[in-house]
Amino acid sequence: MLREGKQPGKDFVLVDLRQEDRTGGTIRGSINLPAQSLYPAIPTLYTMFTTAKIRSVIWYCGSSQHRGLRGAAWMDDYIEDRGDSSLRSLVLLEGIRGWANAGTEYTAFMDEYDEGAWR
Template sequence: MEPEQPWHTAFPAPKTTEPASLTREEVLHKLRAGGIGREFILIDVRRNDYEMSFQGGTIRGAINLPAQSLFPTIPTLYQLFKNSGVRYIIWYCGSSRGRGTRAAGWFNDHIQEQGDENMKSVILSGGVKGWANAGEDFVKFMDGYISEYWTQFQS
């Protein structure tokens, strides 16, 4: 019996392997300024852990687009974001070191293929775990936040 392959092997590897990032402080500033849906969009790419951890909360205003089904939708998402004037696509998963980085890389590859110099595909440094454990200023911008869930991820 062959071992099961990781989900992402069904898709090409992103050319962009180290996408740009924004700190949680930079994203918090953007949220406070009220530009979500206009200047930027937050995308949570978790799937099973999103469903399980939604009890712990997610960043306010983020949409959930699981990484496992993202790749085929990139051209459509790009066109939607472009038509809406969105400049920053901010991706995150639990830590933004796996799925978030891969999603941001794929999307950045597509942006480059379009010759678009105005749109940016970036990751949220530290992901939702870092956000949820960064203090009161950050958890105020979470929907469904339950502190007990996030304590398991504190260092």
């Protein structure tokens, strides 16, 4: 659950790596960066996030078993190569599907939520 007092875009960034499969909604405050275009953008994203003093980047896709893991790993490698300990690269376990199926306290934080898409 989003911690009280923590705001997306200020304290952390949620990155939705889905492209064509974005039906059903997205977590409020997340940005969409399709996985296909992500790898070359990692240095720019790192600069943007660290300049904005973002502490955590949370990556997700449908299940976070492929694109979410890959995105988090690429950013984590980039962070590690710089010896940076101020930014963390994390994966949203079970992805947006897990979030959408976790109950109304989670779906309340979704934009364009469509219950039928998650059955």
